[in-house]
Amino acid sequence: MDYSSRINTSLDLNIIPLRLHQELPKKEVEHNFFSLGLKKSSVKEQSSGALVEELKRVSAENKKLSEMLTEMCENYNALRNNLMEYMRKNPEKELSSSKKRKSESSNNNSTPMGINGNSESSSTDEESCKKPKEEIKTTVSRVYVRTEASDTSLIVKDGYQWRKYGQKVTRDNPSPRAYFKCSFAPSCPVKKKVQRSVDDQSVLVATYEGEHNHPHPSQMEVTTGSNRGVAPCSGSLGSSAPTVTLDWTKSKSSSDSKNATPKIDAPEVPQVLVEQMATSLTKDPNFRAALVAAISGKMLHNN
DNA sequence: CGCATTTGACCGGCGC
């Protein structure tokens, strides 16, 4: 439940070796990395020994991080189960501050979670009896994407190509909602709606409807790093529910096992969390510097 | 010139 009291999620794990972090500015680390080969052997041995030491430490920290991640996932699952239980018991107590249209509330019935974007069609158990039309098997998933706050475009780069066909200002959100169809339409029936979050203007909420019936068109593009500008939104959106951003552009690199099906279905949460952690780590310049130092040490050690 | 985007009009469902 209260992660913060049990787990330090700040990633401040002393992963960065103090020596590198404090004594050596980043530039100096890089400089050493490139000049290591020119140093005398004694210095080399000394520094490589220290680096091996640090490498061990980093490995230990990595292990610790993995354990924390596991625990966090367990806590998350427990929380989710509790919420599901609660919602099952109080189905009519939606967070309906403003009365929404029936169709919408039925579609979004499973989405307060935000995660598990699978929402695996609104036609699961309880809602199916409401409207005959709902039986159309459209899978609805919701994805949160953090963008630059100044970025006014409602573009979510998920690798697919979309054609915008409309934009509306809805009642419950002052920011406009953009409507997109898959550019493979009409053969591909997938639509998506993109709107800024009411709570956090820097977060785009993309709602996907349907499943692509064609392969991912940008397998090539993604490898060239076309995911700039889309950063995963870790943490919670608002305070009501834990939310997870699904960064579709990373689906290629995440795991080849599930790469075969470019479906809308959200990957299971632990995988997402792992990716978010990895992203956070790789974005950290200090971590990168330490990594560079560790790798160089390893290389020297092998030579 | 062709294609994508914009934007106001229109449609249909829902609540009163």
Place this chain on the structure above:
DNA sequence: GCGCCGGTCAAATGCG
């Protein structure tokens, strides 16, 4: 039946 609202259409516009 009427008005509100979300969603879609399609003509106008912009861009390469």
